[in-house]
Amino acid sequence: MITDQGAIYVTNNTAQSWRAEVQEAVDATLNRTVSSGISGASYFEGYFSNVNRSFNGQYVAVSSRGNFFMTWVPGERNWMPHNRPKGRRLQNMGWGPNDILWLTSRGGEVLLGNTQGITENFTTVKLQSRGFGILDVNFRSSDVAYACGGSGSLYKSGDGGQTWKRDKSADDIAGNLYAIKFFKDNIGFILGNDAILLRFTGTN
Secondary structure, three states, rough: OOOOOOOOOOOOOOOOOOOEEOOHHHHHHHHHHHHOOOOOHOOOOOOOOEEEEEEOOEEEEEEEOOEEEEOOOOOOOOOEEEEEOOOOEEEEEOOOOOOEEEEEOOOOOEEEOOOOEOOOEEEEEOOOOOOOOEEEEEEEEOOEEEEHHHOOOOOEEEEOOEEEEEEHHHHOOOOOOOEEEEEOOEEEEEEEOOOOOOEOOOOO
């Protein structure tokens, strides 16, 4: 269980009791590390806009202003702040199936980490977003991924997120698409505004 202020709790007895995994509030971490060169940390408003967990339990979180991100690894006492890789503010971050971080920034950019695990080195990938923000990315397999965003924008990648093509199946959707989730057996959903809920019906 995690809060938007960075508290992480674990239970081993079906939620009868919980143990805190993080020993220091995120605000305290930033106050302690702001002099170490984390750009924008002094403007932290006290919560995350997006938090995502990897398959092995690592977390990545985007600050509410999108000016830096933070990571947490099981066993660590505190969150670790990181500078954003480019000038544009961060929109969302998450993990691909091969433990590669992905990142979306304002203006419709998508970036992939250059190495496995936590990194501050990213490469911009080819996605023509036409200026619409990319709000979420999710991998259906190690190769196939989808990205969604403003004004019904939907994109598909078949090479692990390196290149993207517009998926026209959502072109008639009059709304923003906020979140993509895939589950086993090719079950997938996209959540949008105004009660938009799309279900994946493809096989590829």
